[in-house]
Amino acid sequence: MSARAQVSKNGAVLLGDSVACDAFDPKRPLRIVTHAHADHLGGLKKSLRCCQKVLMTKATRDLAETLNETLKLQGSCVQTLEYGKTLKFAEEKITLSKADHILGAAQVLVEDEGGIRIAYTGDFRIDDTPVIESDVLVVEATYGSPSFRRNFDVDVRDLLVSMVERRLRGGAVYVFGYYGKLQEVMQLLRQADVTVPFVMPQRMYDVTKVCERHGMKLGGATLSTESDGHELLESNLPCVAFYHMNARSHAGLRNARITVSGWEFNNPCKQIGDREYLVALSDHSDFDGLIEYVKRSKAKQVITDNYRVSHGAVLAKEIHRRLGVSAIAMPQSAGQTTL
Numbered sequence: 001m002s003a004r005a006q007v008s009k010n011g012a013v014l015l016g017d018s019v020a021c022d023a024f025d026p027k028r029p030l031r032i033v034t035h036a037h038a039d040h041l042g043g044l045k046k047s048l049r050c051c052q053k054v055l056m057t058k059a060t061r062d063l064a065e066t067l068n069e070t071l072k073l074q075g076s077c078v079q080t081l082e083y084g085k086t087l088k089f090a091e092e093k094i095t096l097s098k099a100d101h102i103l104g105a106a107q108v109l110v111e112d113e114g115g116i117r118i119a120y121t122g123d124f125r126i127d128d129t130p131v132i133e134s135d136v137l138v139v140e141a142t143y144g145s146p147s148f149r150r151n152f153d154v155d156v157r158d159l160l161v162s163m164v165e166r167r168l169r170g171g172a173v174y175v176f177g178y179y180g181k182l183q184e185v186m187q188l189l190r191q192a193d194v195t196v197p198f199v200m201p202q203r204m205y206d207v208t209k210v211c212e213r214h215g216m217k218l219g220g221a222t223l224s225t226e227s228d229g230h231e232l233l234e235s236n237l238p239c240v241a242f243y244h245m246n247a248r249s250h251a252g253l254r255n256a257r258i259t260v261s262g263w264e265f266n267n268p269c270k271q272i273g274d275r276e277y278l279v280a281l282s283d284h285s286d287f288d289g290l291i292e293y294v295k296r297s298k299a300k301q302v303i304t305d306n307y308r309v310s311h312g313a314v315l316a317k318e319i320h321r322r323l324g325v326s327a328i329a330m331p332q333s334a335g336q337t338t339l
């Protein structure tokens with residue numbers, strides 16, 4: 001059964017006979033994109049040329065196009081599939097289901113003709129992700145080491161909202177993070193009745209518009225490059241400015257600044273500068289969440305994705321030790337042994 005799933009050297013998650021997820025594989029006619037983050041779009045242009053079909057949710061298609069100007073997905077061999085709907089491909093059945101990560105993110109289930117269930121989580125946060133029961137499971141391993149645990153006694157979302165609210169009294173508050181997660185922050189703030197304008201540069205604005213089209217309630221957005229947005233920031237009026245992580249070196253240096261990051265485990269909130277804070281908001285499961293998913297999936301064999309992070313080997317060892325389930329990391333790193 002081991003060959004029913006693998007992770008190739010270039011990061012393609014191979015499921016059953018036909019499917020390659022999240023990177024190009026020359027032997028697989030069906031490419032699936034689990035979500036629009038760059039480390040899951042590997043070789044997509046090649047897949048568009050060489051695969052029979054490229055499958056993803058509608059939201060992932062729209063986000064991927066927005067984030068990559070040179071990608072043309074409409075009118076190509078891309079087929080969109082809703083959560084819970086099944087596609088028959090050769091002798092296999094493919095179903096996408098929700099992954100709580102960014103808008104459009106999906107888990108993949110392949111059922112082969114012998115009835116074996118082969119699943120891949122993609123990136124996920126355990127909170128709102130339905131667990132797929134499977135025989136063979138490929139699981140992400142971003143926080144795959146036991147040191148990556150967030151046992152905070154406060155709700156990080158509530159904390160973030162109250163931090164923003166408090167700092168708005170002093171004018172514009174800058175929030176930094178990745179595409180997708182910042183739109184989650186916008187939604188959290190709107191749900192908490194924060195009504196100030198949200199100001200952002202073009203690319204963030206475009207992503208926000210896609211999220212709104214797909215049902216997220218973000219309460220409108222203002223471009224930082226147009227006069228309204230420019231004026232709000234220049235005059236330091238109460239508003240929240242959303243910038244990509246890469247803009248931290250130059251945006252809002254005179255203002256209150258909050259960075260949302262999953263890579264903080266000791267404190268829900270840490271001061272990292274004069275008026276700058278790190279808030280531990282993640283869109284991935286921590287170590288305990290990964291173990292919990294594997295346990296509830298009832299998988300008999302697990303492969304950890306060791307391509308996108310280097311914690312796959314530790315996670316595989318811990319799955320075997322804690323759950324007694326056979327687990328290996330793929331692709332294997334040098335010196336790694338197979339359980």
Ligand SMILES: [Zn+2]
Pocket residue numbers: 035037101123
């Ligand atoms: Zn991701």
